Amino acid sequence: MTFQLRRNGPGQSTCAYRLPMFFYMVLSAAVLSCSSTAGAASLSEQEQRGEYLARAGNCKSCHTNGDNSPFAGGLEFETPFGTIYSTNITSDPETGIGQWSLEDFTHAMRHGEAPDGTNLYPVFPYTAFAKISDEDIAAIYAYVKTIAPVRYSPPENELGFPYSQRWAMGLWNWMYHTDSAFEPQPGQSAEWNRGAYLVEGLGHCSMCHTPRNFMGANDSDLAMTGGTYMTRVEGKLSAWSAPNLTSADSGLAMWTVDDVTDYLKLGVSHRAGVFGPMNEVVVNSTSHLSREDVRAMAVYLKSLPANSTDSEAPATDDVLRAGSIQYDIHCGSCHLPTGEGSPEQGPPLIGSPVVLDADPASLINITLYGAQTPHTSPSDEWAARTWIRMDPYDTILDDEQVASLLSFIRSTWGHDAGAVTPEQVAAQR
Ligand code: HEC
Numbered sequence: 001m002t003f004q005l006r007r008n009g010p011g012q013s014t015c016a017y018r019l020p021m022f023f024y025m026v027l028s029a030a031v032l033s034c035s036s037t038a039g040a041a042s043l044s045e046q047e048q049r050g051e052y053l054a055r056a057g058n059c060k061s062c063h064t065n066g067d068n069s070p071f072a073g074g075l076e077f078e079t080p081f082g083t084i085y086s087t088n089i090t091s092d093p094e095t096g097i098g099q100w101s102l103e104d105f106t107h108a109m110r111h112g113e114a115p116d117g118t119n120l121y122p123v124f125p126y127t128a129f130a131k132i133s134d135e136d137i138a139a140i141y142a143y144v145k146t147i148a149p150v151r152y153s154p155p156e157n158e159l160g161f162p163y164s165q166r167w168a169m170g171l172w173n174w175m176y177h178t179d180s181a182f183e184p185q186p187g188q189s190a191e192w193n194r195g196a197y198l199v200e201g202l203g204h205c206s207m208c209h210t211p212r213n214f215m216g217a218n219d220s221d222l223a224m225t226g227g228t229y230m231t232r233v234e235g236k237l238s239a240w241s242a243p244n245l246t247s248a249d250s251g252l253a254m255w256t257v258d259d260v261t262d263y264l265k266l267g268v269s270h271r272a273g274v275f276g277p278m279n280e281v282v283v284n285s286t287s288h289l290s291r292e293d294v295r296a297m298a299v300y301l302k303s304l305p306a307n308s309t310d311s312e313a314p315a316t317d318d319v320l321r322a323g324s325i326q327y328d329i330h331c332g333s334c335h336l337p338t339g340e341g342s343p344e345q346g347p348p349l350i351g352s353p354v355v356l357d358a359d360p361a362s363l364i365n366i367t368l369y370g371a372q373t374p375h376t377s378p379s380d381e382w383a384a385r386t387w388i389r390m391d392p393y394d395t396i397l398d399d400e401q402v403a404s405l406l407s408f409i410r411s412t413w414g415h416d417a418g419a420v421t422p423e424q425v426a427a428q429r
């Protein structure tokens with residue numbers, strides 16, 4: 001069984017995306033006014049650093065429910081074990097964490113335990129946050145303290161037995177959780193170590209990009225070889241594959257450090273643009289980091305040795321022939337018959353981690369629903385790109401046609417990623 005984390009509510013978005021412009025402006029004003037009462041103009045150096053680090057950790061995306069104030073929690077996450085709501089981390093003394101000391105906060109970030117000893121669920125990525133240094137946790141704490149109190153209690157979690165038993169997480173932690181901070185590797189450059197610290201710690205990329213075992217813990221032998229994430233597409237809850245980020249052929253083999261840096265900093269590179277759950281990661285988190293930090297992340301990612309899960313057998317020759325015709329009719333105009341793409345029309349599909357992932361979920365999603373581009377532009381470069389927007393094919397192609405077409409692009413141009421079945425396509429509709 002694969003553990004799937006699913007996140008309900010606002011599409012791929014925090015509050016700002018879903019709301020009409022008018023509300024968005026009111027909301028920004030509200031945000032501005034609450035942070036100004038907390039002295040946004042005069043954040044100390046430590047608080048400012050904490051704000052930057054909170055961006056790197058994307059705390060706001062998970063702790064904001066579209067209809068509510070930032071950081072007040074209440075966003076719904078569905079896991080195979082039940083529904084969990086994020087908590088209020090504003091400084092309200094009763095419903096938030098206003099009474100928490102730095103020690104309490106550090107303990108929660110590193111060990112996943114609230115001050116009263118309650119075990120927290122690892123939907124809160126403390127398994128990654130444990131790696132953050134004490135100094136950085138203190139800065140995040142200082143920043144979180146400046147967030148104006150909001151009185152709000154999220155709904156109760158709805159978990160079945162035995163998962164409702166929070167104490168059982170103590171056992172889980174004992175089996176799966178390493179609570180020691182990141183240790184720089186002396187043989188590696190300062191840039192590599194900075195990147196490893198950000199990717200493995202605050203960035204919690206493995207939360208989506210590493211497969212999970214039956215207990216919902218990251219499978220460390222397959223770190224960063226691709227995982228599954230549940231969220232809404234066009235109102236319907238469905239699975240997304242977060243592809244392989246190692247140097248495997250089905251991963252980042254064909255991406256340069258600059259490609260990875262541009263993608264995370266700008267939302268677009270020569271190789272790909274954001275179109276799914278990465279919208280939120282880039283818009284709310286990585287695009288706000290310094291180019292040096294993002295580049296360090298890219299340097300670290302590009303150093304990950306090739307590793308991957310096995311892919312399925314290829315489709316039959318008949319299916320591939322049918323798929324090749326569909327490709328030329330529907331996709332070749334932008335991605336070119338050679339799959340090499342062009343700066344004007346669309347990115348290359350040769351060597352695309354989304355095309356080649358062992359799990360074709362995101363590949364099927366973009367084909368059925370088109371590219372779900374972010375509602376807030378991550379950068380001027382993203383806004384200025386000349387690629388033609390990719391439209392949905394859900395009403396144009398049936399399951400069998402999509403399956404043969406995708407099986408074709410997974411086995412041509414030197415690819416070896418295995419067949420996509422009509423059943424897999426049907427499951428994503
Ligand atoms: C992937 C989503 C996600 C991200 C990212 C995230 N959190 Fe959370 N967090 C949660 C959820 C869900 C819970 C509730 C867990 C539970 O109830 O067991 C939680 C709980 C917490 C708690 C415990 C609060 C309490 O009242 O018990 C703290 C503190 C916290 N988060 C701080 C942060 C900070 C600081 C960041 C950014 C550095 C952050 N979180 C990023 C999802 C997230």
Ligand code: HEC
Pocket residue numbers: 268271272273274275327330331332333334335345346347348349352353354355363366367371373387388389390391393405
């Ligand atoms: C009108 C031009 C156009 C057509 C036609 C088109 N695409 Fe795309 N495609 C794009 C653009 C542009 C993107 C980049 C998404 C973005 O940033 O908006 C993209 C992205 C993709 C990606 C993601 C690659 C990655 O690594 O992120 C895949 C996979 C893909 N297209 C497959 C297809 C398939 C399959 C078809 C035919 C059914 C198709 N495309 C037809 C323009 C097109």
Ligand code: HEC
Pocket residue numbers: 199203204205206207208209229240241242243245260263264271272273274275276277278279281286297352353354362
């Ligand atoms: C919430 C789940 C989630 C998190 C967290 C996440 N990713 Fe992703 N990632 C995805 C999914 C799903 C895709 C498929 C494409 C998309 O969403 O645009 C993806 C795609 C990618 C791609 C390939 C892009 C392509 O289109 O070919 C890269 C590179 C990437 N992610 C890097 C990262 C890095 C680095 C981090 C940590 C800072 C990260 N991701 C965190 C879910 C996630």
